[in-house]
Amino acid sequence: MAGVNKVILLGRLGADPEVRSLPSGSKVTTFNIATSEVYNNKDGQRVEQTEWHRIELWDNLANIAEQYLHKGDSVYVEGKIRTEEYTDKDNISRRTTKIRGTSMTLVSTKGGGTDNDGGAASSPAPQAQRPAPARTPAPTPDFTNNAGSDDSDDLPF
Incomplete structure (x- = not known):
């Protein structure tokens, strides 16, 4: 039986990314992001729950993350x-869960704005290079004032 293993996260970095170069020539960047959920509990009190996620990016994505x-x-x-399973320094077997990133987009800087090219510090999965779609401008809606006409029967809703 086939399965799907896909994660989508939008969050804020808790610290600057950590970058490592491996002897093989590959580069890996790791960082933590926080995602928050706000809800009202059964007593009606507002509760904010934050989850931390360990992200791991490789090669081209690692370079982009390091830079931006x-x-x-x-x-x-x-x-x-x-x-992943590993044995710690006390010889105890441990497990850790990471997110292996396949694409990443910078949404905004901590100042609230986007980067200089409109927030598009992204890259598709390294194994699946896709051509960038052609950008066409969106049609401009016609907001002309038709105050003198009675087109109430022509409303789309």
Whole structure:
């Protein structure tokens, strides 16, 4: 049976990304992002619940993250859940869960604005380079004032 392993996150960086270069020549960047959910509990009190996610980006995405991401920035990440087992220094077997990012987009800087090219510090998954879609301007809606006409029967709703 086939399955789907896809994660979509939009959150803020808790610290600047950590970058490592491996002996193989690959580069990996890791960082944590926080996502928050706000709801009212059964007593009607507002509750904010924050989850932290460990993100791991490789090669081209790692380079982009290293260059553009900073603590406090808002980032959109798509990826896959990866669980790894390891033995710590006390010889205890442990598990950790990470998100292996396949695409990433800088949404805004911690100052609230976007980067210089309109917030598009993104890259598709390295294994699936897709051509960028052609951008066509959106049609301008006609907001002319037809105060003298009675077109109430022509409303689309």
